[in-house]
Amino acid sequence: MAAIRPERLLSVWEQGARRHPIDRALLLYALAAPELPVDQLADAPLGLRNAALMALRQASFGRQLAAWVDCPACGERLEFTLDAADLPPLPSAAPAPVEVAGIRFQPPTSRHLAQVVAAGDPETAARQLLRASAVAAADLPTDAAVLGALLDAVEAALDAADPWADLALDLQCPACGEASEASLDIAGLLWDDIDAHARALLDDIHTLARAYGWTEPEILALSDARRAAYLERVAP
Numbered sequence: 001m002a003a004i005r006p007e008r009l010l011s012v013w014e015q016g017a018r019r020h021p022i023d024r025a026l027l028l029y030a031l032a033a034p035e036l037p038v039d040q041l042a043d044a045p046l047g048l049r050n051a052a053l054m055a056l057r058q059a060s061f062g063r064q065l066a067a068w069v070d071c072p073a074c075g076e077r078l079e080f081t082l083d084a085a086d087l088p089p090l091p092s093a094a095p096a097p098v099e100v101a102g103i104r105f106q107p108p109t110s111r112h113l114a115q116v117v118a119a120g121d122p123e124t125a126a127r128q129l130l131r132a133s134a135v136a137a138a139d140l141p142t143d144a145a146v147l148g149a150l151l152d153a154v155e156a157a158l159d160a161a162d163p164w165a166d167l168a169l170d171l172q173c174p175a176c177g178e179a180s181e182a183s184l185d186i187a188g189l190l191w192d193d194i195d196a197h198a199r200a201l202l203d204d205i206h207t208l209a210r211a212y213g214w215t216e217p218e219i220l221a222l223s224d225a226r227r228a229a230y231l232e233r234v235a236p
């Protein structure tokens with residue numbers, strides 16, 4: 001996995017800024033996995049997408065990464081540093097479908113996520129996501145209690161088969177004291193890094209263009225080391 005080049009960083013930042021988070025994650029996935037046909041990315045398991053995004057993030061911004069989750073109980077944003085060693089190993093192949101009570105479920109994909117985007121709360125969305133991933137939804141039980149128990153079992157089976165689909169962290173919130181489980185939004189974290197680096201890069205381009213009269217492509221063609229060296233000479 002190669003780091004994102006500066007000119008690519010700026011073009012992705014420009015394209016992604018106004019997209020819905022699911023589409024933005026697919027834009028980043030296309031950057032992380034250029035070998036995959038773009039029209040197949042929405043149907044790739046979320047675990048593969050997330051693992052590719054994390055690999056791109058590590059290659060571009062390092063193994064020690066600033067991360068955050070929002071406390072599910074009170075909404076407080078909890079910030080911490082995430083080391084690559086704390087994460088499960090990156091998957092080498094697509095996870096297989098799981099079978100629970102004779103019904104097969106595909107690992108959820110970005111297309112499934114898009115289908116449940118209107119769900120009011122995360123719990124409902126998770127349930128709808130599992131329903132969407134059933135190969136034959138007509139086989140699902142209609143009794144709410146039976147369905148609930150089945151979906152709990154499916155969730156556990158899918159988590160085991162594809163841990164990268166939903167990386168959940170156990171946390172104790174310092175603000176409200178609740179112990180809970182929060183999902184790591186890998187695409188959101190990568191986007192935050194891209195946003196911060198793009199803005200810093202634009203600042204640098206602005207400074208160098210004013211000082212030397214160079215164009216944006218000329219400044220982007222400089223290596224990071226040279227750009228930094230010129231910036232040092234311009235700084236007051």
Ligand SMILES: [Zn+2]
Nearest residue numbers: 071074173176
């Ligand atoms: Zn809290």
